[in-house]
Amino acid sequence: MRAAFITGHGGNEVVKVGDFPDPVRGPGEVLIRLHAATVNRVDLYMRDSGAGIRHRLPQIIGLDGAGTVSAIDDDEKRVRVGQRVVVHPLMFCGRCEFCLAGDEVLCTSASYLGEHRDGVFADFISVPARNVFAMPQGWDFAPSAALGVNYLTAWRMVFSKAQMRPWETALIFGIGGGVSLAALQLIKTMGGRAIVTSRDDEKLARAADLGADHGINSEREDVSQKVLELTNKRGVDVVIENVGEKVWSQALRSLVRGGRLVTCGATSGDQPGADLRRIFIRQLRILGSTLGSLGEFHDLLQFVNHHQIRPVIDSTYALADVHAALDRLEHGRQFGKVAIRIA
Known part of the structure; x- marks a missing residue:
């Protein structure tokens, strides 16, 4: 598949766009064909140094994405193949005291897409089904993707x-x-x-x-x-x-x-x-404060759908133009979200 990934740390020269191994969907996971993502400050941080964040190289960057469901378990009931969905970017254990209290963002073994594991600047991603939510009705992919981190x-x-x-x-x-x-x-x-x-x-x-x-x-x-x-x-x-x-x-x-x-x-x-x-x-x-729990994401999605709040999209770049997208955010030129069009 195509992906934008870092091969080291420095400037845009370490951000490559090219072939990357397809994700392997595990039990209980949903394979998503990504259509849009947005750029966040942490993408610049991972490119520049990633200091203090456990990660490997090469690694796909990008935290928040939206797309369509490509494959699921036979007994999966929460989503269906072809459904338009948005991704919650935090993976968590579900067993520590914080997860059991419903505040997964405080999980003692939390990991984030694009930081600790491959992210969403790619054709496909596979994540646990609990991290997959239906997109607000009638929305495009880029505004929906923007909800996953900043909103x-x-x-x-x-x-x-x-x-x-x-x-x-x-x-x-x-x-x-x-x-x-x-x-x-x-x-x-x-x-x-x-x-x-x-x-x-x-x-x-x-x-x-x-x-x-x-x-x-x-x-x-x-x-x-x-x-x-x-x-x-x-x-x-x-x-x-x-x-x-x-x-x-x-x-x-x-x-x-x-x-x-x-x-x-x-x-x-x-x-x-x-x-x-x-x-x-x-x-x-x-x-x-950092990000938000699954429950908070559910409430956010209900709120913006009810009130028809649309995230402000500053600009949209093709995946191949990820360097220009990173530059726009780095230099503070944006008003709203810088989006990446994947498919």
Whole structure:
């Protein structure tokens, strides 16, 4: 089959597109003919170094994909051959205390597609049947694929971790990125208020078209001061961020007393000043979050189908043009998801 895979670590020169062995479907697994995938920051990380992530080379990259079912066990009841499906990218043991509690994302032996094992930038993939979900009705493959990482991550951050309520206000850093845009769409759909940041006025304008109540150009304005101005010196209830070190101080200063900061990334560095006095005096809550459970994915799919929320697709590239897709994400040119068309 065709696949995009890394043969080492460095730049795009280690990302090859060519023949790769077909996956072998095991008992209880579903073989999927992939039609679309989207690019995530971790794809760049795996290309650059993959440090700290157990993996082998060569390895197919890509976490979130959508396609059609090609083969199943004879007694499989959850999906059928030919069905259009989307993949949950986390493999888990099902036996540890966290899996038994229904929070598979905390599994002690968790492994991710495109990180610990072959991913979705390929013609086919085989995954456990429990990781396969029906696509929302009437959707195309690329928007459906986008739900598997960024939108699931945002869902857990907004609803499970922050437990945001409709009358609250959130500050979302780095609008234009996939998680940030997903959080904006979810928050506005549930009735919340959203303040967004970007260094790009065009991205702020496009976010306003999606419902953002206020935009802050972080290149020209002090984010925390502007937030206090917009909230009558109160601060926001929730901060959604995946930037890390560069915005950490601003994020903490933007929170109301007792506010919640939810973080899922550290693209600018992972060792910010802790500002512990502010945290304990104002009784702030710092919450880490990654991806989401099968139950959360089910709820997300129901929510977006009911409300007809469509992920924003920035651009679509053929599998053969994966280098251009990676470049677009790496240089921060995108507004929404960069998609890969596989078939």
